[in-house]
Structure formats: C-alpha cells, structure tokens
Amino acid sequence: MSLFVEGLHNHLVGPFTFDVPAGGCLAVTGASGTGKTLLLRMIADLDPHEGRVTFAGIDRATLPAPAWRRLAALIPARSGWWADTIGEHFAPEHEVEKRALAADLLLPGSLFDRPIEEASTGERQRLALIRALLAEPRLLLLDEPTASLDPVSTQAVESMIARRRASGTTVVWVTHDAAQASRVSDLALQMLPGGVLGA
Amino acid sequence: MTPLTLHAGDIAIAAILLVVDAALSIGLRLRFHRALAIASLRMVVQLLAVGYLLRYVFAGHSPWLTAALVLAMSLVAVREVAVRPTRRLVGGNAIVALPNVLGVVLLTACFALMTAIRPHPWYDARYAIPLVGILLGSILNAASIALAGVLDNVRQQRDAIEAQLMLGATFRAATAPLLRRAIRAAMVPVINQMAAAGVITLPGTMTGQMLAGADPVDAVKYQILLLILLTGASCLAAVGTAYACMARLRDDRERLRLDHLR
Numbered sequence: 001m002s003l004f005v006e007g008l009h010n011h012l013v014g015p016f017t018f019d020v021p022a023g024g025c026l027a028v029t030g031a032s033g034t035g036k037t038l039l040l041r042m043i044a045d046l047d048p049h050e051g052r053v054t055f056a057g058i059d060r061a062t063l064p065a066p067a068w069r070r071l072a073a074l075i076p077a078r079s080g081w082w083a084d085t086i087g088e089h090f091a092p093e094h095e096v097e098k099r100a101l102a103a104d105l106l107l108p109g110s111l112f113d114r115p116i117e118e119a120s121t122g123e124r125q126r127l128a129l130i131r132a133l134l135a136e137p138r139l140l141l142l143d144e145p146t147a148s149l150d151p152v153s154t155q156a157v158e159s160m161i162a163r164r165r166a167s168g169t170t171v172v173w174v175t176h177d178a179a180q181a182s183r184v185s186d187l188a189l190q191m192l193p194g195g196v197l198g199a
Numbered sequence: 200m201t202p203l204t205l206h207a208g209d210i211a212i213a214a215i216l217l218v219v220d221a222a223l224s225i226g227l228r229l230r231f232h233r234a235l236a237i238a239s240l241r242m243v244v245q246l247l248a249v250g251y252l253l254r255y256v257f258a259g260h261s262p263w264l265t266a267a268l269v270l271a272m273s274l275v276a277v278r279e280v281a282v283r284p285t286r287r288l289v290g291g292n293a294i295v296a297l298p299n300v301l302g303v304v305l306l307t308a309c310f311a312l313m314t315a316i317r318p319h320p321w322y323d324a325r326y327a328i329p330l331v332g333i334l335l336g337s338i339l340n341a342a343s344i345a346l347a348g349v350l351d352n353v354r355q356q357r358d359a360i361e362a363q364l365m366l367g368a369t370f371r372a373a374t375a376p377l378l379r380r381a382i383r384a385a386m387v388p389v390i391n392q393m394a395a396a397g398v399i400t401l402p403g404t405m406t407g408q409m410l411a412g413a414d415p416v417d418a419v420k421y422q423i424l425l426l427i428l429l430t431g432a433s434c435l436a437a438v439g440t441a442y443a444c445m446a447r448l449r450d451d452r453e454r455l456r457l458d459h460l461r
Contacts, residue, residue, distance in 0.1 A: 044365060045452055045454070046365070046454055046455075047454065048450065048452075048454065048456075048458075065452040065453040065454070066367045066368060066369050067367070069366070069367045070367030073365060073366070074365045076358075076361075076362075078358060079362060080358030080360070080362030080363075081362065082359035082360075082362065082363060082376060128362070131366065132365070132366065135367065
C-alpha cells in the first residue's frame with residue numbers, strides 16, 4: 001500500500017512530489033506556518049487543489065471523497081467534536097476495541113461518559129486518534145499527534161503507530177520535533193518557507 | 200353591518216397620543232422625539248401611498264399590474280432576507296433567497312386562491328395582493344432566520360463538520376445537525392404565533408376585520424386559514440433556504456468550502 005503524491009499544490013504551497021512505501025513513515029518537519037497542515041489537508045482532499053494522489057494502486061480521483069477519507073484518515077492537530085458526551089463520538093460496535101485502545105494510550109475508561117468540555121487538550125488529541133484508528137484506515141495523516149502530551153503518553157502514541165505500521169499501515173507524520181521525526185520515521189522531509197519540501 | 204369609516208379628524212385626535220409621547224421624550228430627555236416624528240410621518244405617507252396604489256390596482260382588474268406588484272413586493276422581501284445574516288455568500292445571499300422566496304410565495308398564494316378562497320377571477324387583486332403581503336411577511340422571517348442560522352454558525356462549526364468528513368462521513372451527514380438547528384429556529388416564530396393565537400394575542404387580520412364590522416366567527420375562520428398558510432409557507436421557505444445555502448458551501452468532492460463565504 002504505497003502512497004504516491006505527484007505535483008500536489010494550491011495557490012499557497014507546493015508542488016509536492018514524493019512517495020512513501022507500504023508500511024513506511026514519512027516525517028514532515030519545518031517551522032510553523034510553512035504549510036505542513038495544508039499538505040495533509042490536500043492529501044485528505046479537504047481543500048481544493050491540483051495534483052494526483054495514488055494509494056495502494058488506487059487513483060484517488062476514482063473514489064468518492066468519503067470512501068477516500070475512510071482509507072486515508074487525517075487526525076488534525078485541533079480535533080473537532082459534534083456531540084455532547086465523549087462516548088457519542090464512537091460507534092457502539094467498537095466498544096471493546098475502543099476501551100483497549102484507550103487503555104493503551106493511558107486514558108481511563110470512565111472518560112467516555114463525560115461531556116467533551118471536560119476532556120483536556122491532551123485527552124482530546126488521544127481520543128481523536130482512537131476515533132480514527134477504529135475505522136482501520138490504511139493511510140494515517142498525523143498532524144502533531146503528540147503536541148500536547150507528556151513524555152509517557154507520547155511514547156504510548158508512538159508505539160501504537162509503530163504497531164499499525166507493522167501491520168502495513170502507511171503514515172505521514174507532521175511534527176516540529178526533529179528528535180521525534182528521527183525516532184518514528186524512516187524518511188524525513190523538511191517544509192521550507194514558501195511551501196516547498198527539501199530533504 | 201357596514202364598516203365605520205374613519206375621517207382625517209378622527210385620526211388627528213388619536214395623534215394626540217403621539218404628541219404626548221414626544222412631550223415625554225423632551226421632558227424626560229429620552230431623546231426619541233426626532234425618530235418618533237420621522238417614523239410617524241413615514242408611516243402616514245407610506246400607508247396613504249399604498250392605499251391609493253391599491254385602490255388603483257383593485258379598480259383596474261389588470262392581471263399584469265397585479266403580477267408586477269407581487270413581483271415588486273417579493274423582490275423587497277428577497278432583499279430583506281439577503282441582508283439579515285452578518286455573513287455573505289460569494290455571489291450574494293440573493294442567489295439563495297430569490298428562488299426560495301419567489302417560489303414559495305407563488306406556490307402558497309396560488310394554492311390558497313385556487314382552493315380555499317376562490318375569488319372570481321382567481322387572481323383578483325383584492326384577494327391576491329393582501330394574501331401575498333401577509334405570506335411574504337412570514338416567508339421573510341423564516342427564510343432569514345434559516346439563512347442566518349446556516350451562514351452565521353457554519354464557521355464556528357467548522358472543526359465539528361470537518362472532523363466527521365475526515366472520518367469518511369458524507370457532507371450531508373456531517374452538516375445535518377447544523378441544518379436541523381437552523382430550520383427549527385426558523386419555525387419557532389410561526390409555531391409560537393399559532394400557539395398564542397386567541398389566548399395571548401388577537402391576530403392582526405381578525406382584529407382588523409372585526410373593527411371593520413365583520414362577524415367574529417367569520418373573522419376567526421379567515422384567521423385560521425391564514426395561519427395555516429403562513430405556517431406552510433414558513434416551513435417550505437426555511438427548508439428550501441437552509442438546504443440551498445448549505446449546497447453553496449460544498450463542492451463535488453464533499454468538502455466544506457468556507458472560501459465561498461465572505
């Protein structure tokens with residue numbers, strides 16, 4: 001399930017051309033405001049843009065957008081919530097896996113019964129990751145997934161993503177932390193001012 | 200029963216109340232007497248003008264003149280609907296308001312004139328114009344609340360909507376809660392109006408008819424018919440406007456296009 005990105009650009013950033021082999025992890029580093037988030041949003045097809053994306057031999061343009069986004073999950077830095085309690089954001093059929101993933105990420109099971117306003121930024125970030133992983137996406141687009149986490153929780157997230165990679169999930173990981181980039185990825189690109197990628 | 204005719208002198212006596220208001224404003228330094236004077240003058244001039252215009256239109260029996268007046272009234276309503284929300288669609292809110300206001304008012308007015316009211320001819324201005332006027336009032340309210348409900352809330356709901364899109368939800372599913380809230384809010388005034396009718400308020404149409412000498416039960420029947428028409432028109436306008444507005448904020452790849460908003 002390799003990812004091919006060809007000439008992806010909008011009026012602000014790009015063009016981006018790169019590929020990530022199946023089960024690989026590409027880290028994208030760079031200063032804030034250079035376009036790392038825009039790159040992920042373009043791959044997930046959330047903003048208008050030009051260029052081609054192919055994943056697992058499937059041309060993205062041939063899939064309806066919702067089907068593509070189920071395959072390629074973007075976990076944004078600022079997660080969105082649409083219901084009152086945390087539990088309502090999770091499908092009931094994933095009850096067991098949900099609790100297992102929460103335990104892996106050091107979240108108490110009682111969290112799911114609480115209103116979303118009571119979850120801290122770090123808790124929300126991990127909950128959003130669980131919510132996305134439950135749908136078994138084959139491509140993960142992670143935008144600073146450990147930005148609000150302590151070192152222990154960061155370690156838990158990194159191991160969880162490593163396990164997904166071992167089962168073939170491909171990852172694009174945006175981080176401003178160079179040490180994390182070298183820890184989690186096997187290839188890294190830097191977003192330079194002006195929205196171009198450099199080695 | 201013959202209606203009691205009012206003379207200019209009778210109205211002048213009633214206007215003493217306005218003079219008292221103005222005196223209070225000056226005496227208590229409330230500073231609304233200027234606005235009051237302008238508004239009263241506008242009210243008298245506007246209503247007299249419309250009275251003479253309608254007398255002319257009613258006497259003329261010209262369907263074209265009636266149609267022109269209906270169109271002009273609808274366009275003023277479209278403008279009001281379009282300017283209420285603080286946000287604007289690129290291309291203007293009128294692209295959503297125009298087809299909805301015009302479509303709903305024509306549909307409900309023709310429906311009522313051809314079935315329940317049945318004047319001869321069915322487009323008789325004496326029935327068509329007042330009916331269109333009162334329908335437009337309700338349509339304007341419902342459409343503008345629905346439009347503002349979508350336009351003014353969609354930006355702050357962006358994270359919630361996009362979170363669902365990122366999980367593979369369709370645009371329709373992700374925006375359904377926002378749409379429902381906007382439509383429900385638009386239906387509140389007309390539902391309140393029906394619930395309060397006769398208990399808390401005596402609706403204007405029936406009050407007017409009774410003052411003009413009509414039998415209370417006859418006046419009430421007319422009022423019931425009108426409230427049903429107003430509710431039907433409000434609901435159609437709210438649903439049509441909210442959905443049409445939402446459709447302007449998406450594209451064929453089911454993205455939320457806030458760049459279509461100014």
